[in-house]
Structures are given as structure tokens and as C-alpha cells.
Amino acid sequence: MDNRKYENLVLDAMHELRFFNQRLKNLSEQASKIVKPEKVDQNIPISLNHQVADQLRTVTEGILSLSQLFTTRLDFIEVELNPNAIEQMDVDTVNLYGKFDKARRMLNSLSREKKVKVSLEGDKEVRRVFEAYTIIDILPYLLLDNAVKYSPENMTVDVEFTYFDNITEVKVSSFGPTVLKDELDKLTSKHYRGENAQMMETCVGRGLGLYFVSYICDLHGINFEIKSGEETMRLDGIPHSIFEVTLSVPWG
Template identity: 30%
Template sequence: MSGWIAIGAAVLLALAVVVYDRWRTARTIRRLDDMLTAAINGTFSEETFDESRLSSLESRLARYLAASALSARNVREQKDQISALVSDISHQTKTPVANLRLYAQLLSEQPLTPQGKDCAAAISAQAEKLQTLIEALVKTSRLETGVLALHPQPGEISPVVERAAAQYAPKAAEKGIALITEQRAGSAVFDAKWTEEAVCNLLDNAVKYTPSGGTVAVEVKNYELFSAIRVSDTGPGISEEEQAKIFARFYRASGAWQAEGVGIGLYLTRQIAEKQGGYVKVESIPGKGSTFSLYIPRES
């Protein structure tokens, strides 16, 4: 009889140990869940100050969150400083650049030697380049710091494509390039103004690098999750090695040094795509041309 009692007591003790362990594990999991929830909400604070492993974890998490908050604050402050600096530069250079452009125009209207005319044209071109650079820097800085926010809305893509193509049709015609708009029907969730800016950047590159007699084509392709605005050209193409670099700020391909531009258009296009949940992709065959695709989500 006593043996059965001992066995029963042992079973009960084992059950009690199992139940206690499960209770302690559940309590720890709940506490960890509460800690993570508080960390996500930004309300985390240490509650226990003993020598337990959980207390040690709380202290480490508190130190990590404090360091992360400080790092994030420093990054925000640096971005704000950069944005303010770019705005100041833009403001301070506006008048000098405008004067440069004006005097270059006045100079070109004077009786000049052929060499003088070339110099006046060069001054005008560099002033325009400086103006374009400053405008691009301001846009990029404001996008990066959130001063300018994108507001994606459901809409049809074709008006954006048509407006962008219309802007570059005269430049393409002047250069002897056929600018073709193909399939344009499609809908997505996007900011029309900034998406048009991105498409214009892609068209600017395509027209710039396509030789006379070439073709630039714009089309819209619809997929299940995205719609893609594709800009194809018959330019020199881009090597596989450089395809991963061309979206970096101020990067210019090795063979592009003679072409106009400042190397920020593709970077800005990528920023615009990412800000509205999309991305940019390039496909290129050296010697045959390139296709840049701007993917924008069909649903928010």
C-alpha cells in the first residue's frame, strides 16, 4: 500500500514540476512579448532589477533601444542639416546662375569671332548644367528627408506616359530619333507628378544616348502585382558590370563623359520608385540598346 502511495506522490510531484515549468515558460514568453510590443510602440522601460536572466535581457534591450534611438536621432539631424545646406545653396546660387545665363545670351548676340561664339555657347551650356544640377539636388534632398512626400493614388498610367513623351518629342525629332509610344493602357497606385518626373528622367537618358536615326519606345506592361512603364532605346547599351552602378548618385558610365547630364537622374528615379513601393530595373545588351522599367504597384 505504501508503495502505491509513494508512486502516486512521485507522479503528482512530476506533474507539478511540469505544470510549473510550463507556467514559468508561458510567463517568460508573455513578458518577452510585452517587452517587444513596448519596444515597437516606443514605451519600453525596465521593470525588474534583479540578477535573473530575464532582468539581464531587459537591461540589454533597454541599452540597445537607447543606442538605436540616439543613432536614429543623429541620422535625422544629419539629413536635416544636409537638406538645409542644399536649400541654402539653391537660394544663394539662384541669382548668380540666372545672371550667367542672361549674360551668356547677351554675349551670343554680339558680333563675335567663331572662337568667341564657341566660348559663349560653352558658358551657356555650363550655366544650364549647373541649374539642372541644383534643381536635381534640391528634389533629391527633399525626397530623402521627407520634406517632399509622395501621395500615391489609384489612377490610369496613360496620361503620365503621354505627357512625358510629349515633352521629349521635340528633342527626339531635332536629333532624328523616332519616339514611339506603344501600349499605354494600365492602372496602378502612384503619385502622378513624381512618376512623370521619373519617366521624364528615363526618356531624357534614352534620347540623350540614342544616336541619330535610332528609336526610343515607351510602353506599359501590366503584371499581377505591378504595372511597368518601359523605356527602350537603340543606344550603345550598358555593360553588365556597370548596370549595378548606374543608379548611384552622380555615377556616369565610362562612355558617357561626353554626353550632357550630371549623373543624378537615375538615382532620383529610383528614389521616386521606392517611395511609392516600386522599383526600377534595367536590361541592356552592349551595342544594341537598353530598356529601363519603372515598376509601380497596382494595389497599395
């Protein structure tokens, strides 16, 4: 790997890990406010009503999940540095609905902040599984994070599971800045961001999310399609429309 490519990889990795670390910091601060660590060694019991107890459980789950994402992201760096490293990675039996549900819970804090709801539609009792490398964990997180990040307030991100004979189809639909037709094929290129997305001052990105999604899909034989609808309205002068990402996941 040449020096420039290596330096870019390091910068990308640092950006993503800082992003995860900021989320981890936010969740830790929420937990800290609830349990009041300054009371350590004062023999004061923690007393919580059921609402606050559920909040603490959600925050704790988010902290655990983000720590797992750190590991997954580091694995991804290793694969980018050395593609043969994938052969040494663990393979798990994965239920994709469960992975998306986990990512949804991990993003609870961001969703509440953005006033965006993430809705999963599908039979959670359907136990369709497939074999995947452990870096699959970051796939649903990236898709939902991308959708929530670009959604205006009070919108819904819909995740719909449809089960066919040999394929599970997962469609993530959200409302966001319109992607021009000649930009669609470029969205999976590293560091590429659409013209309208770049106009959103409140949403800064590095154009890595869909690049990583595409990379992971290729590794697992998952068909990956992107669609952007026609403009339906403008917010702050920026065209917005329905944005869809569809995964066709082989199983069995």
C-alpha cells in the same frame, strides 16, 4: 546636413533647373516666332493654318508641362533636404500611361532635334491607376529624356506597357552607349556615368537622371531594373547596344 552635402545639393538643383529653363526658353522662342509679339497693340489678328496651329498647341503644352516640372523639382529638393517633407506632399491618383504620354509630348522638341522617335505601346484605354506623390511626374520625363539624349539619330525609343494581375510593367528600350556589366549597379549612384557615356562629347550629363528615378521608385514601392545588351555596333568608336529600364508598378 553637412555643408559639403548641402552645397552639392544646391549645385545639382541649379543644374537641373537651368536645364529646364533652357528648354522653357526654347519653347517660348518657338511660340514667339509663331504669334509675333512685336505686333502687340497693332490690332492685327493671329492667322494660322492648321499645321502651325497644332505646332503652337504642342509648344504651349510643353511650356505648361515644364512649368509643372519646376514645381516637381523644387518639391524633390525639399524632400532631399528634409525626408519628412514627403509626409506633407499631395498624393494623386495616377495613370502611368498618361504620365509617359505627357512626357513624350514635352520632349517633342528635343526628339525632333535628335531625329529620335518615342513610341508608346500599350492600351491607353486601360485605366490602371495607383496612388503617388506629385513628384512622380518627373519619373517618366527623366527616363525618356535619358533615352532620347543618348540615342543616335534616326532611332526609336520604345515604351511598352504590359498588364499583369497586380502589376503594370513599363519597359523603356533604347539604343545607346554600352554599359559594362560592372557598371550597371553603379548607374543609380549620384553623379555616376558609364565609361562609354562619358566618351560622347555631344552628350554632357551629371549622372543624376537614374539616381532620381531610383529615389522616386523607392518612395513608391516600384521595382526598378536596368539591363544593357552586348555591343552590336560602334559609332564614332563608341560601343553601342540596347539599353532597357523596366518598372514594375503595383496597382489597385
